[in-house]
Amino acid sequence: MLVVMQAHATAEDVRAVCEKIESLGYRAHPLPGAERTAIGITGNKGEIEPGALEEMPGVRELIRVTKPYKLVSRDIKEDNTVISFPGTDATFGGPGLAIVAGPCAIESREQAFAVAERVHRSGAQFFRGGAYKPRTSPYSFQGLEEEALRIMAEIREQFGLKIVTEAIDNESLELVDEYADVIQIGARNMQNFSLLKHAGRARKPVLLKRGMSATLEEFLMAAEYVMSEGNYQVILCERGVRTFADHTRNTLDLSLIPAVQRLSHLPILVDPSHGTGKRNKVTPLSRASVAVGADGLLIEVHCDPDKALSDGMQSLYPDQFDELMTQVRQIAAVVGRTVPAIGEHAEVGATSKPDTGLRAAR
Numbered sequence: 016m017l018v019v020m021q022a023h024a025t026a027e028d029v030r031a032v033c034e035k036i037e038s039l040g041y042r043a044h045p046l047p048g049a050e051r052t053a054i055g056i057t058g059n060k061g062e063i064e065p066g067a068l069e070e071m072p073g074v075r076e077l078i079r080v081t082k083p084y085k086l087v088s089r090d091i092k093e094d095n096t097v098i099s100f101p102g103t104d105a106t107f108g109g110p111g112l113a114i115v116a117g118p119c120a121i122e123s124r125e126q127a128f129a130v131a132e133r134v135h136r137s138g139a140q141f142f143r144g145g146a147y148k149p150r151t152s153p154y155s156f157q158g159l160e161e162e163a164l165r166i167m168a169e170i171r172e173q174f175g176l177k178i179v180t181e182a183i184d185n186e187s188l189e190l191v192d193e194y195a196d197v198i199q200i201g202a203r204n205m206q207n208f209s210l211l212k213h214a215g216r217a218r219k220p221v222l223l224k225r226g227m228s229a230t231l232e233e234f235l236m237a238a239e240y241v242m243s244e245g246n247y248q249v250i251l252c253e254r255g256v257r258t259f260a261d262h263t264r265n266t267l268d269l270s271l272i273p274a275v276q277r278l279s280h281l282p283i284l285v286d287p288s289h290g291t292g293k294r295n296k297v298t299p300l301s302r303a304s305v306a307v308g309a310d311g312l313l314i315e316v317h318c319d320p321d322k323a324l325s326d327g328m329q330s331l332y333p334d335q336f337d338e339l340m341t342q343v344r345q346i347a348a349v350v351g352r353t354v355p356a357i358g359e360h361a362e363v364g365a366t367s368k369p370d371t372g373l374r375a376a377r
């Protein structure tokens with residue numbers, strides 16, 4: 016059930032409806048939109064008796080949500096969710112594309128700083144690097160853990176880059192929540208429901224990658240898990256799925272982008288690095304991702320990919336990343352988006368904590 020408030024409803028009206036919902040034993044999720052606030056109700060086993068809510072001041076109507084996902088749906092919020100960050104003009108879902116770049120894993124302070132310096136110079140606003148690596152083999156490099164988080168915190172200090180890194184379990188999630196700006200949940204954990212619920216109780220935005228064989232509905236339901244716990248700052252990421260095709264590591268499913276945008280207000284990125292697994296395919300598919308309407312890109316970059324401890328084959332050299340940025344900037348202009356140029360995303364003065372803002376619906 017969804018309570019749609021009138022455009023002129025006051026904050027007090029919204030609060031009173033939320034309190035009423037909670038007093039009935041349900042959970043209220045107020046999501047402000049450009050035109051009006053809608054309040055999602057979860058925690059109900061069956062039908063909710065509308066009587067008590069329908070007559071409250073500021074309530075326009077009650078709508079039954081028939082889809083299995085509710086809070087991620089455009090039914091509750093028509094306009095796109097924009098996630099912004101204190102002290103920068105970087106957003107996920109705003110007119111400017113979010114560019115997340117960095118090595119697959121943090122291998123050393125020197126390696127991380129060398130990549131950060133280059134991707135910052137090319138215009139990325141977000142630095143990524145694995146501290147906890149979910150590897151196929153237990154004998155492969157598993158990540159530097161908290162030491163990597165400390166290195167990335169230093170990178171934020173030095174370059175003003177916001178930090179995106181993966182949590183692989185509830186324990187690492189607490190540390191990632193403490194050190195990073197965005198908590199990544201990887202493809203292998205997209206249906207780790209305990210981890211999703213923990214991420215829903217974290218303070219930072221969550222970047223949720225699509226599972227390797229997840230349908231659109233399963234992907235949206237995973238995002239619903241996070242939102243149902245009260246964290247409404249979720250960024251989706253297409254990173255390729257398993258198919259019979261073997262010319263690439265995964266098959267990048269770009270049709271997911273418009274499909275998600277039709278059903279959900281959440282921002283969606285594309286990761287052509289894991290999506291193809293091949294360095295020579297990353298730039299062409301980055302261009303395609305921007306053309307299809309993605310809200311940003313996640314790109315692996317390494318200064319010496321041949322020596323990378325993970326995913327060297329798909330990591331771009333810094334010069335290639337620079338060229339990618341030049342190319343996607345041109346495509347972005349055609350679809351009415353922007354990609355920051357060098358230095359453009361420098362500090363622009365502090366705002367309050369990360370907030371969910373608005374821009375026109377697609």
Ligand code: PEP
Nearest residue numbers: 119201202203224254289
């Ligand atoms: C990664 O981003 O480094 C990663 C492990 O991605 P995925 O979960 O998509 O495989």
Ligand code: MN
Nearest residue numbers: 119315325326
């Ligand atoms: Mn990787």
